[in-house]
Amino acid sequence: MFKKKILFVASVPVHFHAFHRPYMKWFSDNGYEVHAVCNGDFEDPNIHKLWHVDFERSPFSFSHLKSFNQLKKIIDENNFTLITCHTPMASVITRLAGAQARKNGTKILYTAHGFHFFKGASLWSWLTYFPAELMLTNLTDAVICINDEDYDLISVKGSKSASYYKIPGIGVSSKRFMPISKNEKIALRRFLNFSQDDFIIIYAAEFIDRKNHKLIIDAIHKLSNTIENFKVLFAGRGVLLEKTKNYAFEKGVSDKVVFLGFITDIEKYYQISDIALSASKQEGLGINLVEAMMCGLPVVATIDRGHCTVIDHRVNGILYPQQDSDKLSEAITELYSNNDFYINLSNEAIKKASYFDIKNSLEQMSKIYKIYL
Known part of the structure; x- marks a missing residue:
């Protein structure tokens, strides 16, 4: 036929x-x-x-x-x-x-x-x-x-x-991206060789100029004085990967940054993380943030048309001005130090992400x- x-x-x-x-x-x-x-x-x-x-x-x-x-x-x-x-x-x-x-x-x-x-x-x-x-x-x-x-x-x-x-x-598939329990998170961290005590921050993005990894490295350089046990996970590959590694070394934060490369099980790394970031200069939507939110992560991202579609400021995440590493550092510190605020944003992130299922x-x-x- x-x-x-x-x-x-x-x-x-x-x-x-x-x-x-x-x-x-x-x-x-x-x-x-x-x-x-x-x-x-x-x-x-x-x-x-x-x-x-x-x-x-x-x-x-x-x-x-x-x-x-x-x-x-x-x-x-x-x-x-x-x-x-x-x-x-x-x-x-x-x-x-x-x-x-x-x-x-x-x-x-x-x-x-x-x-x-x-x-x-x-x-x-x-x-x-x-x-x-x-x-x-x-x-x-x-x-x-x-x-x-x-x-x-x-x-x-x-x-x-x-x-x-x-x-x-x-x-985004909520069957793949979903929150896990505290005990499951501890076990998964152990399996992936991360400590229970680490405060883990993740950014999943191609290493190109638009994704602006340099801004995140500038911000976490400032975090060293306020958050002792933190790790930043960069998931992805791209033409600026080696330059980004070199910049992390120059800023003295190489020991804080883990370059995961291209991975097919990104959901596991969201599930062990505490917050997700984006420093992107522009996005149509920001699908990486939706994936993270489905896993229960509050997100911190640049003010951008796509991010503003996903994030309600200080409801399910925090928006900060483009190229402002100080505001990014402040947002991360606030989520680290204010547990009630963190929990509220986490719960609202799951609710908002369901719209993009x-x-x-x-x-x-x-x-x-x-x-x-």
Whole structure:
């Protein structure tokens, strides 16, 4: 029997791995043939076919014409019912390459995981990405946002021929990320070679400039005089990893920082930690903070559109100004020294994180899919 085809598009396979498996499964379970395209390898039991396209993330790469032709050929030859695209440059190319298919009935949805233009972004970002995104809404059936700022802007400025939606993030599994008891926490710490007496702080993020690990090292340098037994866990990899290690050494805090590398069981490290941090310069949402909150951690993060969607200041976490290591250090110290405040934030973090559960995200997203299928 002929099955209608669905195409997922993202620049890199890690995006599929991190966010899209539940949505691919939803389509497969509902009788659709699921295809995916990215620059790399990816396996999932719900994918019928994986296509390769040489996507580049830079907006100024000369290879975009090649990836446009590769993708256009795939789209033109497969008669997709719906294309759902993600990541900025891959989504630009998808909407251009799918323009003719869309005239023939294919629906194209774009999920914006955080526009590059936002309050506080550089003039260069606004001049580069904003006009392009406005133009491309004419080639898009629906734009899906994950924070209020993005939705409020694009729904007003974008083409009236497109529809606009906001969903509670792309979803986090509460079956994987959950609080554990005090005794379980002690046992897990022992298993992972951490002390029961350590005050553990965690930041899960790629080592790139936007994630701003340097700010956290500046802050914990100041903590040495106020908190004796603390550890900072950095989970992730990236181009600035070695520079960050060197900076920690220069600041004299190497003995306080543990570089975990890329790990597939991040939930265990949230569960042994006391608080989670973000120093990011900008986020579409801040999925790492949602994961930590589901495990019962109060979070301390920079003031940013994505973080403000997740964190209610001094209710389930603490927001601090961008580039302010003093305020970050003060927030950590307050959570360390005020147990009642800590417990209140922990309880509220669990409540707020439930809104971003994959069940809620998938339920809302499936309603949008059904409009266009």
